Amino acid sequence: MATEELDVPASPDAQEGRITPARAIKDEQGAASSFGRALTFVEERLAAGLRWIMFLSLLGLSLTMVAQVVMRYLLEWPFLGIEEMAPLLALWCYFGGMVYSTRHRTHIEGGILTLITSNPRIIGVARALGTAIALVVLCVFFYYAYAIVQFNFDIGRKSAYLRWPRYLWDLSFLVGMAGMALYLLIQLWFELRHVKLVWGGR
Template sequence: MVGPAYVKAVPGDAKARQSLFFRIEARMAQVIAIAMVFATLALGLLMAAQVVMRYGLESPFLGIEELAPMLALWGYFLGMVYATRDQDHISGGIVALIFKNHTLIQVIRLAGSFACLLAVCVFGYFALKFAQFNLDLNRKSIYMRWPKYLWDFSMVSGFALMAFYYCLQIIAEIRDLKKGSDSSK
């Protein structure tokens, strides 16, 4: 890898993970992972069941047009949260190729994390406004008659959790930046 190593939002050392905060976060990450896998598997099974019902039994399930997007949204947004937590985003690392100063690279990465947090907060705000709009109207799905906020809260919770992990990321990057400047003195 060129440049300084990326700082993880969730510490890798066992001592830091023993704090109550990070033990709760680890449980939350497990719940997110399980829910993400459940939503994805349920979506796949739902699609397979629809094929069997439509072509094998000639009796299609009309609710799939509602359930499939809901499961997909939950799977996608929980996946985004998990990728944010583990920093599994696709990145080119071009900054480290252009600049050789490790402190400058860390500052640019910190600025990028702030930009991501800002974007997530803006999108989260609009997702929350949309969910509130559907709550106020008490909108329900056509076939299943489920409240539409079940779909909307996937976005709201996804953006909120991503903001949480970006805040952890920013704190970790600031600590790393301070540690690097302290060692250079």
């Protein structure tokens, strides 16, 4: 059949020419360098940790909501501490998901540039520049997030009902932003290598 003879890309990343951190690191595993093997090993452990964080926090959030309904409407004994636990679990789930989506590059992107030009040099430079700008902006956000965490830690701020340290909530966005910055840095590294390649470098 004619469709069987077509060279269909294996994934949208291959079709659109985008570099995905997870795929680039996996491809680097085949390299003979010890750096490639070490990077792959560390990244796989990090990805496994992210999956566990998202799974446990989402499971805990679901069970917390069920417990709240049972205690409030069946036992008529509402526990206000659940109102503090829910945002805690949700934050860890959200920011873990943000890191994981950055790893797979599944966040929303415009992709308008590919409609204007098909020049791989221009597209490669534009994507590397966009990643660099995103990384810089994320570092600025991380700085202010760290300032908030440090402030709450210094004053010993605690939650109203459970009396848990406030940094348990705050650490979620610090860890999330640090993980996103790591994957954006990896993405930028591979994009710069790609730009060098398409511009005739070695």
